[in-house]
Amino acid sequence: MVLIVQTKDATLPSRHVNAPPPYTPLAAAAPPRTPGPASPFRSSPKVSFDSLPPHILLQIVNATVPPQSLRTPEYYIESLYWLTHSLRLVSRSTYIACMNFLRSTFLTDYLTNIKHPYTCDPFPLEPPEASLPPQYQRPQAIVSLQREMAVLDRFIALKCSEDVRSYQTELHLDLDHFKDLFELEQPKARTEDLIRKYGMRAGVVSLVAPPLATSTPISRLPTPLPFSAISVNFSPRKVGVTILRRTVVDVRRDRDETLESVAKRLVKELARVLGRAG
Secondary structure (H helix, E strand, C coil), X not given: CCCCCCCCCCCCCCCCCCCCCCCCCHHHHCCCCCCCCCCHHXXXXXXXXXXXXXXXXXXXXXXXXXXXXXXXXXXXXXXXXXXXXXXHHCCXXXXXXXXXXXXXXXXXXXHXXXXXXXXXXXXXXXXXXXXXXXXXXXXXXXXXXXXXXXXXXXXXXXXXXXXXXXXXXXXXXXXXXXXXXXXXXXXXXXXXXXXXXXXXXXXXXXXXCCCCCCCCCHHHCCCCEEHHHEEEEECCCEEEEEECCEEEEEEECXXXXXXXXXXXXXXXXXXXXXXXXX
16 A cells, blocks of 8 residues: 655755855965974984984994894895995995995905015005095095005905805806906005005105196106106016106016015105106
8 A cells, every 4th residue: 555645845945055155365364373392303304324324324234234143155145245236336325334344344355365475454544634635535535545445345346246156156167356456456556555655754745735737747746746646557576656647767676575665665766756856
């Protein structure tokens, strides 16, 4: 049974919709705000690797290498390879932190490869920072004043690459890839550092002397000479000092003669040439 209820007016009443309020700018409508206490979270700069303190960043780098109890040879080698070829290239801060860790890790292996009678000192006591050129002062300093440190860095990069390849494939040839590094590059850089050390004592080498023009003749070389213009031609029997790609002095070297003795004789000859030129 269906009941049909009929109303007097079947049409629904129309709904009345109010018009939206007129647009007013938010700044004009909002009441003025009174300044409150400054929030440390709003004023703090964005945190990045470059903004971290060096000791904290160094701890982060150390944490990327697995602890001694969890290390496997392959995973440890891959971690060092990643530090060398990836992480240290992120920024200046990560480069300094990674190289601090890598240099201390590979220093023992580096020292065992030094040939007799050569000596090495990649981490010397540097002169006061105020006497250094701007490119060697912190925090801008990435390149060290000690030229042998660049040899150590090349050894680290080569050692990490060779270790990874030896684990990745059995077809890798175990050749002596460090021969040229320790028979030529290391004694050459060490001799240049010794010339800087003994030359500064003798007054013929300076760190802050103005750079030389490429057209400067040997007869008009100034005293002292800028260390940036000095390089060494090294061979087992003969060592020479080169300035602006021109050999100024050279001396004979005995096979068992130390680099310190050779450097002192080169500085003495260099002082004689500069004295004659003056």
